[in-house]
Amino acid sequence: MKKYEALKLENQLCFPLYAASREIVKRYYPYLKALDLTYTQYIAMMVLWEEKSISVKELGKKLFLDSGTLTPLLKSLEKKGYLTRRRSEEDERVLIAEISAEGTALRDRAAAVPDKMAGCMSLSAEEADSLYRILYKLLDAEKRE
């Protein structure tokens, strides 16, 4: 009588992945709200803090997001004053997002967020390492297909 075993919620691997992702992102909410950022905007800013400027295409590759998500998101960040958007001179199809002074300044205020979040991960260092490694194995496999 095991016909439907595989259809049980408790036998899914994707479901806890999906649920845990949402739960953790939700945890960021109060800290990010103080910076006027959503979680997606926060990881986009993370890339900009490192790269200073980047095309939508490259940003999408790093975040696993497409232009349908990034275009309005970048417009919103531009409106907040954290970046500017302009076309590449070499190839007009390419849109470049560039961090602003205000966006750079935001980095200092954001620096406290990872510390605050660290406390609410109820995992041992080994579990966190293991989780990190497995997730990137999944992501790398996705990327190759």
Next chain:
Amino acid sequence: MKKYEALKLENQLCFPLYAASREIVKRYYPYLKALDLTYTQYIAMMVLWEEKSISVKELGKKLFLDSGTLTPLLKSLEKKGYLTRRRSEEDERVLIAEISAEGTALRDRAAAVPDKMAGCMSLSAEEADSLYRILYKLLDAEKRE
């Protein structure tokens, strides 16, 4: 000069969780499309296949979703004919979703989905077990707070 180390994308644990979740859910799309289900609708049906009928509150607890998500989702599943919605007689505040004959029949067609998905998880059995255990540790910790 490690001031901003913790703000790097590659040092985040939440980011690969978030990205992997979306990538895997995306994988389901072609299989679920054939059943006229989204991923969220699919896991809701999974609960209904087991429970036959359940309140919005209880369903939300199982799926880590609130009524703002579930109300339109259940209405949509009702429109497709997979369930019916009615108020509880004991407590009129409680809305009960009950699986229909059509919804029950859908289970047979859905039974192939987990098999098809199994192939695209590029993890060893140990990694999958480990991931499952760690994710539920995270979720259980969230639930307790």
Next chain:
DNA sequence: TATAATTTAATTGTACTAAATCAAATCGGA
């Protein structure tokens, strides 16, 4: 038994998320 507190869904508003399509610019081969 009033009534205050609690429980439960629904609604509202904002913001992702992604498939599908469109349009413009560039590139590459004949």
Next chain:
DNA sequence: TCCGATTTGATTTAGTACAATTAAATTATA
């Protein structure tokens, strides 16, 4: 060079997500 294929973003459409609020029903307490 010319034209078809490709690349790249933008737009459109549909469906989540979730905080905040509202409304209705129930429960607990004075």
